[in-house]
Amino acid sequence: MQKGGESRNVKRPQRQKPPGQELRMKPQPASDKPGKGSGKLQNKIALITGGDSGIGKAVAILFAKEGADVAVSYLNEHRDANDTRKVIEEYGRRCLLLSGDIRRERHCNAIVNKTIKEFGRIDILVNNAATQIEAETLGKIKTKDLIKTFETNIFSMFWITKAALSSMKKGCSIINTTSVTAYRGSPTLIPYASTKGAIVAFTRSLSANLADKGIRVNAVAPGPIWTPLIVSSFNPKKVAKHGSDVPLKRPGEPAEVAPCYLFLASDDASYMTGQVLHPNGGEIVNG
Secondary structure (H helix, E strand, O other): OOOOOOOOOOOOOOOOOOOOOHHHOOOOOOOOOOOOOOOOOOOOEEEEEOOOOHHHHHHHHHHHHOOOEEEEEEOOOHHHHHHHHHHHHHOOOOEEEEEOOOOOHHHHHHHHHHHHHHHOOOOEEEEOOOOOOOOOOHHHOOHHHHHHHHHHHHHHHHHHHHHHHHHOOOOOEEEEEOOOHHHHOOOOOHHHHHHHHHHHHHHHHHHHHHHHHOOEEEEEOOOOEOOHHHHOOOOHHHHHOOOOOOOOOOOEOHHHHHHHHHHHHOHHHOOOOOOEEOOOOOOOOOO
């Protein structure tokens, strides 16, 4: 995997301000695995939200390794985004960086239009960007944080997907990032878990809606993964223990999750739509 040097199972107590920066994490998440691609996405065009770091970055890199050109949407983490672009270009593919806030419908339309203007179309849409804000009780959830979480995590999926469908045709793929919390809940992440449950319903409903058009819609529900979202959401003590309570006793690396997206994006998953994959370290959720 890319960026080694420290034990992958040892996470240092640390805290960052949201949305967090991957290049400041210790250890830095593994975004890539060694080995060559097999051309499963040769000359495809992918738009990935939250593609500057974490799972989105690993997906963007793997897609590039497999032959795709990638548009990466992100908020304002420019160093991380440029690092992602550098790796994509090292694999010989083009990368378009699109910064801005997907909480705004106008911006969602803009990133789709810019991707189509640059690459001509969108073959794969990965709705991945998300935020979460911890609150110990329902009464402590601020309305502004509730609105921000829903706007970022689920409203943006409606807006971006609606805009992207104008350029998508039979054989294209939409992949949404939900979460293990959609299935088992989270006592301190109630708004986040609620949006992730909505994403499961969105995925299943849209898959049925687009089946006749031959556009597949699936989702991935990661468990505890080592990403900037973690170090910018929780206190240092919780960060250091992140992922220790799953059967595999550790958090996953983004590079371990990205192959789920590759499978769903490729022709290998031609008979799958409305489904959710669960890279979560062994937790059984029956979903």
